[in-house]
Amino acid sequence: MYKAKINVTLKKSVFDPQGKTVLDALHSLGFQEASKLRVGKFFDLNLKAKSEKEAEKEVRAMCDKLLVNPVIEEYEFQIEEDGKS
Amino acid sequence: MNACVVVFPGSNCDEDCWHALRDVMKSKVTYVWHKESVLPKVDLVVVPGGFSYGDYLRTGAIARFSPIMKAVVKHAESGLPVIGICNGFQILLETGLLPGAMLRNRSLRFVCKHVYLRTENVKTIFTNRLKPRKLLNIPIAHGEGNYYCDSETLKRLQTGNQIVFRYVSEKGAINEGSNPNGSVDSIAGIINDKGNVLGMMPHPERASEDILGSYDGRLIWESIQTHLN
Numbered sequence: 001m002y003k004a005k006i007n008v009t010l011k012k013s014v015f016d017p018q019g020k021t022v023l024d025a026l027h028s029l030g031f032q033e034a035s036k037l038r039v040g041k042f043f044d045l046n047l048k049a050k051s052e053k054e055a056e057k058e059v060r061a062m063c064d065k066l067l068v069n070p071v072i073e074e075y076e077f078q079i080e081e082d083g084k085s
Numbered sequence: 086m087n088a089c090v091v092v093f094p095g096s097n098c099d100e101d102c103w104h105a106l107r108d109v110m111k112s113k114v115t116y117v118w119h120k121e122s123v124l125p126k127v128d129l130v131v132v133p134g135g136f137s138y139g140d141y142l143r144t145g146a147i148a149r150f151s152p153i154m155k156a157v158v159k160h161a162e163s164g165l166p167v168i169g170i171c172n173g174f175q176i177l178l179e180t181g182l183l184p185g186a187m188l189r190n191r192s193l194r195f196v197c198k199h200v201y202l203r204t205e206n207v208k209t210i211f212t213n214r215l216k217p218r219k220l221l222n223i224p225i226a227h228g229e230g231n232y233y234c235d236s237e238t239l240k241r242l243q244t245g246n247q248i249v250f251r252y253v254s255e256k257g258a259i260n261e262g263s264n265p266n267g268s269v270d271s272i273a274g275i276i277n278d279k280g281n282v283l284g285m286m287p288h289p290e291r292a293s294e295d296i297l298g299s300y301d302g303r304l305i306w307e308s309i310q311t312h313l314n
Binding site: 015019 | 143146150179186188190192193233
């Protein structure tokens with residue numbers, strides 16, 4: 001069993017209204033040091049696969065087919081072996 | 086005109102579309118549940134507004150895999166008209182029948198109000214009854230209608246006359262203040278390059294009768310009817 005952690009964010013070229021609003025809020029709370037904030041989505045899932053390579057292939061397919069809209073979004077993910085199950 | 090309205094879990098403009106087509110336009114119209122895999126024999130497919138699958142993941146992202154969508158794609162490929170309104174537009178974008186994607190409104194607010202649209206292309210199935218640059222008073226109601234596409238796609242839409250409606254002021258001018266959601270190039274509605282699939286965020290079915298404050302939306306239904314006759 002493997003565990004995948006997938007991060008999806010809007011592409012750099014796409015304006016992120018949520019990110020801007022949250023960053024503005026941080027600034028107004030005094031966190032002037034914050035910059036370049038992007039709001040994204042996080043997926044955490046378990047999957048069965050014979051190898052880490054196969055798990056990676058599967059996760060990529062899931063992202064390309066459903067989890068990510070390539071017109072506006074990009075993604076990155078990590079895969080780790082989940083020994084407990 | 087013989088039409089069907091596709092119904093997804095979470096659709097909420099399906100009955101309005103049905104009413105506009107049947108009671109206002111006197112057309113034959115049926116509902117099609119999204120689990121069906123075959124469309125009835127119809128000329129027009131309406132993908133209505135609402136919140137299919139609760140807008141989970143992304144608007145339209147899950148509805149696009151409903152069994153009926155394969156039949157809708159086939160219908161579109163055969164050259165017959167398909168209109169996607171609001172969430173229907175979002176579903177058509179996710180399906181790939183139309184280019185681009187929707188982002189959260191620039192204001193991050195759900196915007197529900199009457200807006201003015203300028204008709205940019207009257208040589209379409211959906212606008213042949215309109216005069217060039219005709220202004221339409223039609224309501225919008227959405228939180229994610231901020232149309233986005235890359236600059237290459239935008240150029241293609243512009244040169245191919247695929248931008249059918251733009252958000253404008255009451256006098257017909259394009260400016261920041263009359264763009265309710267931040268859409269690129271003030272886009273409110275586009276057609277595919279073949280010209281038989283229209284996606285628009287505003288709701289013509291909510292402006293098809295005098296009692297609703299505007300019947301400008303009716304001109305769109307009438308155009309489709311004219312095309313089909």
